[in-house]
Amino acid sequence: MDLDGALPGKGGPTPEESLGARIREFRLTRRMSLRALATQAQTSPGFLSQLERGQVNASIGTLRKLAEGLGITLPDLFTDVDTSRPRVLRRAERPEIHASTLTSKYLLSQKPLRDLEVYAGEFLPGGDTGDPFTHGDSQEMLVVTAGTVILTLAGVEYPLDVGDSAEYRTSTPHAIRNTGEHPAAVLWIISPPTPDGAP
Incomplete structure (x- = not known):
């Protein structure tokens, strides 16, 4: 372990962490609780919490239900589009x-x-x-x-x-x-x- 407490060789977030962060971001944008989204996706709040922290993986079926509950498409969970920047549409x-x-x-x-x-x-x-x-x-x-x-x-x-x-x-x-x-x-x-x- 380095002096700053980071693991050696630790780079950016893992794919699991990135996916979890996007799910959490969409959930908070929708003002949904863990329990509300978990209910729509037919899973548990505990599992969803772990998924948002990148600690577990989810099946495609569960991810599809999460996307539906969030009002987005499944590919939206995996896009790397930076929506914080201005976007012009002609x-x-x-x-x-x-x-x-x-x-x-x-x-x-x-x-x-x-x-x-x-x-x-x-x-x-x-x-x-x-x-x-x-x-x-x-x-x-x-x-x-x-x-x-x-x-x-x-x-x-x-x-x-x-x-x-x-x-x-x-x-x-x-x-x-x-x-x-x-x-x-x-x-x-x-x-x-x-x-x-x-x-």
């Missing part, structure tokens, strides 16, 4: 989530998702998001950035003009449609990110 490089003749959706928040996820939606006249649906149980804010739309929340319709916004839980059935004569655009801001997809 309009032409936006990932398109869904496109139809009249509607386009784009992911603006870059993966791996951390504290929030942000989407841009563009609707030609008559465009919509389809039938009302839910995804997880997070806070969602809708901001109209161009045109007018009708937001449906739990069967109630809310006409929204440019500059208007609405907040609701993602567990509330919701949908948007453009009934105007001009294109419309919106932003969806969701926190924390939901595990089952875009708005």
